[in-house]
Amino acid sequence: MLELHSPFSNTRIASATLLDAWQWCYADLKAPTTRGNLAEYLVYLALCSDRTLAEHYKTRKDWDVVDLTYGRGVPDFSADFQAHCHSTRYGWGIEVKSTSSGSKNVQFDLEPRQGYVWNNYISKPYGKAIEIYRRWSDFFILAHFKDDEQETRDIRDLNNWEFFVVPTWAIEQNTIQLSSLRKKYAAIHFSEVKPALDLLIQGDVGHLKLYKLKNDIAKKMYCSGNIELAQKMFCLRAAKKARKKIKPTVNS
Template sequence: MDLGPIEITRKTGEEKFKSKSDLNKISLLEFWQWSTSDLLANTTRGYLAEFIVANDLGVNKTLRTDWKSYDLTSKKGLKIEIKTSAYIQTWEQSKISKIIYSINPSKNYDPIKNRFDGKPFRDSDYYIFCLLHHTDQKTINPLDLDQWAFYVLETRILEEKLPKQKTITLSSLLKLNPVKCKYGQINKIIEP
């Protein structure tokens, strides 16, 4: 039995669920609307940040992969890890959230062997820390690219300065002198 990787194709949203009764006319778009309309939710915001950076890097035609040890590959083959945080959350807050990013080294997943191999490490060339920096709950809009800031840092700096650290606050990140930029400038920093 050949159980190699399944080739994933880009969906349009018009695909329909199937049923022998043919009474079910649910579309894939309806599922997306149901499952990912909360763009402030941590998981969805993470996917959104990856998509925004992929667009800036010009690699948005490839599909996102869950099992890689990094999030994106640039046109020149650089491996990019995307992290996201926000001051405003969907849930009720008594104050804005503290900005903290995960930088935990992880084991590489080998899809051929179907297992995680080796010692945990940071398998990327760059980290891009995405911050939805808007602080007004009434006007926050993750689709407004002007409400985002991006901090680009070479992974080697994390490896040199914080090799075993699992998280980093925004204030600690800023001490590492990342390059701060807006949407439309990321590609110029990664691949000048």
């Protein structure tokens, strides 16, 4: 982690610090991107008391295939398999999504994504890009900030948030409206996120193991060069995405 009051180098303004930069850049916590990052931190905060939360995620990791890993994962997979598969080795993968009542569409984006494999056996500093599309997490934790029409609610007050813990294997659509989500899952308070997640893990290990197995095999196949087979077997939307070509820009 960076030191909050560390100064910038080679500037004539000696008093400018990293804290000043963060206050300037992220003063509006309700802006969609910043709110999303804040939601990830809140979930981290809810789970960080557990020693199984991977040290890798003590700070936010852009482009990783998951936002956090939690718990012991699947301990009965072989040692060789675990050594090559980050999510199996370090726990259940969690992806955090957020929305706000102040948004135009109060819905959550659940689309499959690309990402990076963060493995010790890959020498590149940011791991290896996975250029195929899949929901790589085992759980989605959906965070809703209950803002009002005047946008006067304090986003730092956790009573103004509600959370939903959703197993990834149960997701069938790419987006879900908040109203539809409420019909399927109970909204919980920040303080209930960890107990609710623990309860789901204990009660649904069979589905979770199967989904994690597919995720980790897809990662291993991709990293071994079997990209087309990984697409065909585990990433049904990948072929369609890959065929979409970006038109080259022509400089005038």
